Amino acid sequence: MSSPLQTRVKKLLHMFWNKKNSTKVPKFTCSSCGELHEQWPALAFDAPIHYFNLPEEHKENAAQIDADFCKIQFRDSQQFFIRGVLIQEVTDACDHLEYGVWVSLSEKSFLNYYENFRNEGHETVYFGWLSNEIAEYQNTSAIPCNVVTQLGNKRPHIIPHQSFEHPFIHDYYNGISKQEVLQRIQGMR
Numbered sequence: 001m002s003s004p005l006q007t008r009v010k011k012l013l014h015m016f017w018n019k020k021n022s023t024k025v026p027k028f029t030c031s032s033c034g035e036l037h038e039q040w041p042a043l044a045f046d047a048p049i050h051y052f053n054l055p056e057e058h059k060e061n062a063a064q065i066d067a068d069f070c071k072i073q074f075r076d077s078q079q080f081f082i083r084g085v086l087i088q089e090v091t092d093a094c095d096h097l098e099y100g101v102w103v104s105l106s107e108k109s110f111l112n113y114y115e116n117f118r119n120e121g122h123e124t125v126y127f128g129w130l131s132n133e134i135a136e137y138q139n140t141s142a143i144p145c146n147v148v149t150q151l152g153n154k155r156p157h158i159i160p161h162q163s164f165e166h167p168f169i170h171d172y173y174n175g176i177s178k179q180e181v182l183q184r185i186q187g188m189r
Helices: 004-021 056-061 107-115 167-174 178-187
Strands: 063-065 069-073 078-089 096-105 125-130 144-148 157-160
Touching: 056 063, 069 107, 078 107, 078 167, 096 107, 096 144, 096 157, 107 125, 125 157, 157 167
Parallel strands: 078 157
Antiparallel strands: 063 069, 069 078, 078 096, 096 125, 125 144, 144 157
16 A cells, blocks of 8 residues: 555656656647647636626726736725636646636735735735636636735635535546646637
């Protein structure tokens, strides 16, 4: 019987061997730049679903959005969102799939993140809610997550709560196949 460490080392060696000896690298045409890339693209959302669901007049009058922050403000309510990276393990490949997703934060957390946005040494964890609908699942825009800031001003990692019952959570913690990755990439075009 192997120890957990031995099992992990075997898995890493297997992944390295397969990657080293693999001659097929997926190629994709980027929908943003039109260039051909030899790696899986990140599946990125331009905005939180809450922004997409706004009528055009509210997008202009009540919303502020850029590449990293989104704020929707009405007289009686406010919503705050930041952009992060969710990394999906792939069970039969040594690569992983990245999602560029938005999460909602409380006003206090949003302001703290905003104030420390340029602070390369800022490390903390916020509570948030996933705020995008991932096409292969239903109702992903209300999954609780930890938002883990990264050193060096990298976008925070989004880690869904394992205790939440949802098919996406199951796949996040157990991995998806390379075939599923390729279908998701094609579906985002």
